[in-house]
Amino acid sequence: MQAASLAKRFERALRVHSERVESRVIDSKNPKAFYSLCKTRLSSSKSAPPGIIDLNGSLLLTNKDKALAFSKYFASVSTLPMHAPLRPSVPSPTIPLFDLPSISPAQILAGIASLAPKCNFSPDCLPNIFYAKCKFSIVSPLLIIFNKSLHSKSIPSLWKQAIVKPIPKTSSNAIGTFRPISLTCSVTKIFEKILISEITSYLESHNLFDFNQAGFRWNLPLNETKCTVVHYGNLSPRAQYLINGTPLSVSPSIKDLGVLMQSSLKFNDHISRIVSKARAKVNLIFKCFFSTEPGLYSRAFSTFVRPLLEYGSVVWSPHTVTLANHIEGVQRNFSKRLFIRCRIPYSLYPDRIAQLSLPTLEHRRLISDILFLHKSIHGFYSYDRTNLFKLSPLARSLRRSHSLRIVLPYALPKSHSNFVTRTIDRWNVLSAEFVHSSPSNFRSHILSLPSISFTPDSLLRL
Numbered sequence: 403m404q405a406a407s408l409a410k411r412f413e414r415a416l417r418v419h420s421e422r423v424e425s426r427v428i429d430s431k432n433p434k435a436f437y438s439l440c441k442t443r444l445s446s447s448k449s450a451p452p453g454i455i456d457l458n459g460s461l462l463l464t465n466k467d468k469a470l471a472f473s474k475y476f477a478s479v480s481t482l483p484m485h486a487p488l489r490p491s492v493p494s495p496t497i498p499l500f501d502l503p504s505i506s507p508a509q510i511l512a513g514i515a516s517l518a519p520k521c522n523f524s525p526d527c528l529p530n531i532f533y534a535k536c537k538f539s540i541v542s543p544l545l546i547i548f549n550k551s552l553h554s555k556s557i558p559s560l561w562k563q564a565i566v567k568p569i570p571k572t573s574s575n576a577i578g579t580f581r582p583i584s585l586t587c588s589v590t591k592i593f594e595k596i597l598i599s600e601i602t603s604y605l606e607s608h609n610l611f612d613f614n615q616a617g618f619r620w621n622l623p624l625n626e627t628k629c630t631v632v633h634y635g636n637l638s639p640r641a642q643y644l645i646n647g648t649p650l651s652v653s654p655s656i657k658d659l660g661v662l663m664q665s666s667l668k669f670n671d672h673i674s675r676i677v678s679k680a681r682a683k684v685n686l687i688f689k690c691f692f693s694t695e696p697g698l699y700s701r702a703f704s705t706f707v708r709p710l711l712e713y714g715s716v717v718w719s720p721h722t723v724t725l726a727n728h729i730e731g732v733q734r735n736f737s738k739r740l741f742i743r744c745r746i747p748y749s750l751y752p753d754r755i756a757q758l759s760l761p762t763l764e765h766r767r768l769i770s771d772i773l774f775l776h777k778s779i780h781g782f783y784s785y786d787r788t789n790l791f792k793l794s795p796l797a798r799s800l801r802r803s804h805s806l807r808i809v810l811p812y813a814l815p816k817s818h819s820n821f822v823t824r825t826i827d828r829w830n831v832l833s834a835e836f837v838h839s840s841p842s843n844f845r846s847h848i849l850s851l852p853s854i855s856f857t858p859d860s861l862l863r864l
Contacts, residue, residue: 420692421692424695440706444683444702454575472566475577498608500601502552505549505552510544511537517530517588523585525564526589532588533589548593548596557593561586563587566585568580626650630656631643632652632654632663660713661717673720673729674728677732680710680711683707684739687699694744696758699744707736708733711732711763712766719821720861726861726862727863729764730764732763733760737754738754752856752864761855768824769848771824772829775822775825777841779806779837780841789811790822791826793808803831803834807829807830810822810823
């Protein structure tokens with residue numbers, strides 16, 4: 403009985419302490435303190451189990467065995483850099499050669515300021531916080547070292563070393579599921595940031611960046627086991643594809659940049675997946691926090707849950723009542739639980755989100771669609787839009803029309819949905835002043851428009 407009573411007293415004291423901490427964070431109105439508290443409460447451990455399973459299936463328990471196994475595995479999957487000679491540069495009469503005669507103290511201080519002031523591991527045992535706290539004392543020594551390295555075209559050997567940290571990609575303890583992260587010296591990062599800034603500035607000022615340039619890796623072999631074939635459309639021959647003689651597996655869906663693409667070009671599986679993750683995060687919020695302050699929960703929802711439901715929505719935004727309400731159900735359930743936790747009298751969903759100053763998820767997806775269309779028309783995105791829309795200004799001027807009016811290139815069945823079909827009617831009736839405005843001004847105007855949710859055009863149901 404004493405043990406049970408003591409446990410209850412401890413739980414009550416812990417709850418009171420947690421509520422005090424949460425209240426102090428809320429009263430401070432410090433966003434950084436709030437996000438730090440949320441990350442501390444909501445973060446789940448991704449550390450791997452104590453034992454690591456080697457490629458041959460043996461269980462490794464000692465740190466020495468694990469380190470040797472990781473070193474051998476990472477060396478086997480890494481590739482040596484290509485040492486092909488650089489093509490000789492042809493001097494241009496109009497573009498001067500890149501030249502960085504010296505580095506200034508202001509550049510070093512800017513590089514230090516860009517580092518996160520934390521106690522990170524590094525080969526020289528000097529963390530970021532050291533440079534942040536002692537920046538004015540060490541700027542002169544760094545100035546000498548950096549300029550010496552610049553003129554001699556060499557860097558200290560220690561700057562080339564790194565602490566390789568295995569990071570688990572999944573909850574598995576198999577060694578093949580880990581990826582290496584290299585922790586380099588903080589001073590190396592400062593030097594790199596200065597050089598990158600100077601090189602980027604030179605390339606941009608002389609228009610030397612290719613607009614279609616993309617990131618790539620050299621000399622990186624394909625992993626056949628990670629390659630998958632997805633057949634789209636009924637006319638696909640369903641041919642078998644091979645890489646280096648290895649047949650590729652066929653899958654009904656594949657995740658591309660975080661979006662689950664089904665062979666049917668529907669997004670039911672993706673929506674079910676993100677809704678499940680969002681509901682789990684909502685449960686975690688109500689499990690980790692004890693406050694009765696509605697603002698804390700609303701901010702936590704907006705910061706940690708809503709992005710899960712909105713990432714890439716321009717691609718997959720639903721056009722059916724079932725899926726739209728399935729997504730909206732996350733915020734509907736959250737607001738209901740919030741009212742119960744904060745002892746607020748029950749009200750219907752539209753009234754609840756109005757009190758919490760939360761727009762519907764449906765309305766936010768529409769805003770994202772319109773913003774994407776605005777940037778597409780003004781050339782901020784580079785893609786082939788001929789199959790999506792074309793500009794079609796009216797021959798005569800109307801009060802509710804503008805020169806950036808659009809039409810569909812051809813008729814589409816109602817079952818086809820994209821960001822253009824979802825926004826074309828609203829875009830064409832916007833005022834000319836706003837469609838021609840900058841992205842920031844256009845965004846401010848769009849956010850001020852009334853919500854379309856629970857209107858005849860809405861997919862949501864009470």
